Amino acid sequence: MLTTVPYTRDLVLVGGGHAHALVLKAWGMDPLPGARLTVINPGPTAPYTGMLPGYVAGHYGRDDLEIDLVRLCRHAGARLIFDKAVGFDRARREVALEGRGPLTYDVASIDVGITAQMDLPGFAEHGIGAKPLDTYAARWRDFLEQTAQGQVAPDVAVIGGGVAGCELAMAMTFALRAAGVAPRVTVIEAGPQISGVGDKARQRMLVAMDGLGIVVKTEATVVEICADKVLLSGQAPVAAMLCVGAAGAFAHSWIAHTDLPQRDGFIEIGADLGVVGDKALFAVGDCAVMPHAPRPKAGVFAVRAAPVLHHNLRAALSGGRRKTWKPQKNYLKLISMGGQTAMAEKFGVTLTGPFMWRWKDRIDRAFMDRVNDLPKMVVPKAMGEMATGVAEILAARPLCGGCGAKVGHGVLSGALQTVAQPSGEVVAGVGDDAAVLRQPGGGFQVISTDHLRSFIDDPELMTRIAAVHALGDVWAMGAQPQVGLASIVVPQMSAELQARTLSEITQVATEVLHAAGAQLVGGHTTMGPELTIGFTVTGTRESMPLTVAAAKAGDVLILTRPIGSGVLLAADMAGQADGRDVASALAIMAQAQDREAAILAPVAHAMTDVTGFGLAGHVKAICEASGTDADLWQDAIPIYAGARALSDAGVSSTLMPANHADAPIEGVQDALLYDPQTAGGLLAAVPEGQSTAVIESLGAKGCVGHVIGRLTEGAGHLRLKACCSKVGTGSELLEHANAPCSS
Structure with missing residues (x-):
């Protein structure tokens, strides 16, 4: 009698982004028989970006915002490969990896997010992108410790006056103050004003940053990043022992070298989240773009897209019918303001205060609970008549591997x-x-x-x-x-x-x-x-x-x-x-x-x-x-x-x-x-x-x-x-x- 269903199709998830994390959770609850699931990610965890400002400010520990992909993959019955994708061969249906041979797929999905690494003179040597989190978090911890010990001047420059840049500027200022340091933080924005929010929200953010002593420089063009300052065109240099890049979203460079359909390095997808012109590939999250329904780079869209992606992956593997996804035009923005206070904006309405922080905290923790609170492994109880000694062996812990x-x-x-x-x-x-x-x-x-x-x-x-x-x-x-x-x-x-x-x-x-x-x-x-x-x-x-x-x-x-x-x-x-x-x-x-x-x-x-x-x-x-x-x-x-x-x-x-x-x-x-x-x-x-x-x-x-x-x-x-x-x-x-x- 057949006790296990043989594998016949390979599903590969490239990246441990928010949508893929939710797909893994759902897959573990109802796996598709015959499909072998593989996840490719550089490390054993993936950060939940919504909690990054709170982590930088010191309100969260590292464990609070990291999705444990090892446990999640164990729950989903998936193998987890610690590596980075560096290319695709769509004719051979292979994912090229940085540290090992290519991996073949029948159906694959890409959710690798974006990077904040900037193509500016001196940035590679002296700057740090806000993403990926691991690199930025390590640099930030070192800088915070050095400034607290008086080894480094507390001069910080944030390149980019969008929501992400302003949030990080306020979070770093709060953390430096909490460490007993008088920080000097500057936000550098190329445009005429900070962006990503409406007029009322913008004014509140400016007031909040001014109260923290943050200087905002608009219409400022960065010329070069030096070891201790940022050089601007036509303006005085900005002192910076730490320079953080948060100016917009940049696609991973390896995508541009593939034949994937793309716009400005972002993978072009249709309403079913499938890569345009390829029935075996999907892409989701910030690494993808929907020309018919443009949307900002925000984690909320990846979360909302996850159920549709899960359904369509199963459909692609089994010959089923796919669903379409329609991203909402308006979405709730919850912006951290440094301390345990936040601002909410939607439909032009803006609310600020500690109660907004508690709301944001509750939403963020609820998401983490969804992907980290997994059912415990249940050992089936022995039933019916059996030979002496069988029940005792079955009652013991499950047989280990290795x-x-x-x-x-x-x-x-x-x-x-x-x-x-x-x-x-x-x-x-x-x-x-x-x-x-x-x-x-x-x-x-x-x-x-x-x-x-x-x-x-x-x-x-x-x-x-x-x-x-x-x-x-x-x-x-x-x-x-x-x-x-x-x-x-x-x-x-x-x-x-x-x-x-x-x-x-x-x-x-x-x-x-x-x-x-x-x-x-x-x-x-x-x-x-x-x-x-x-x-x-x-x-x-x-x-x-x-x-x-x-x-x-x-x-x-x-x-x-x-x-x-x-x-x-x-x-x-x-x-x-x-x-x-x-x-x-x-x-x-x-x-x-x-x-x-x-x-x-x-x-x-x-x-x-x-x-x-x-x-x-x-x-x-x-x-x-x-x-x-x-x-x-x-x-x-x-x-x-x-x-x-x-x-x-x-x-x-x-x-x-x-x-x-x-x-x-x-x-x-x-x-x-x-x-x-x-x-x-x-x-x-x-x-x-x-x-x-x-x-x-x-x-x-x-x-x-x-x-x-x-x-x-x-x-x-x-x-x-x-x-x-x-x-x-x-x-x-x-x-x-x-x-x-x-x-």
């Missing part, structure tokens, strides 16, 4: 007890990272295999992480990767989508293995219930490869990556993780560890990679094989951002209880030490006298190493001790570990 889906060490060890001991050409077998074979011509070969149950819906990133994960066994033994065989299970889908998916996987696998000095030589592919990717890898080494069995008492333990990926992936599956934390962890997991291995292998007595059995399990493996105990220093162990809070809240991977039972620790208890890691760090036992040089060498290569404990005489016991969190790595931490903690 290494969280591994079989526990205790069960695995029992199953492997009958495996024959190494003999002949086999030097080492069960119990280490890889089997070691003696090569007939001299030297040694290592061989290992690993695969991962999918924990993200992006085959490209899954392949990259799975390849790095498998290569970890070779690197951990100090060997040079040689060849790789892929083992791939893809979900049931049409032949065309199979070809697209396998092409992505093969390209990335080839890239990762080639970068490691190895070659992809084949593999096996089949269809199954979910994406699973694995590799069998081999490596070579002239001398005997490193194992877990030669560590010595007095060695210190160096770890190259944080722990906590299992907790983050488990929380992500349940829609509980912060998207920025998930994205940050995935980025680290996808990085090769050949540089770390090259530095650690020549000096390490023993080495392994931290994977499914957690940090405690892998430390115990070294201790039992080497005849030592281990003291771990809790505050020295690196942890992925967000993992500690989730662990403290009770989130854990399905494998964590088994890991805890297999590697108990004396002293302070910390669940994260039992957390199964995917593509985890290398763990090396290094002579204490060489540890500082190793840490410095890692840093010089752009890598990170953390001294997390010391081995002592013993028989495989683990102890966890609290250590001062103020102490860093290397000799400072080693010295501290030998003395009582005074903090």
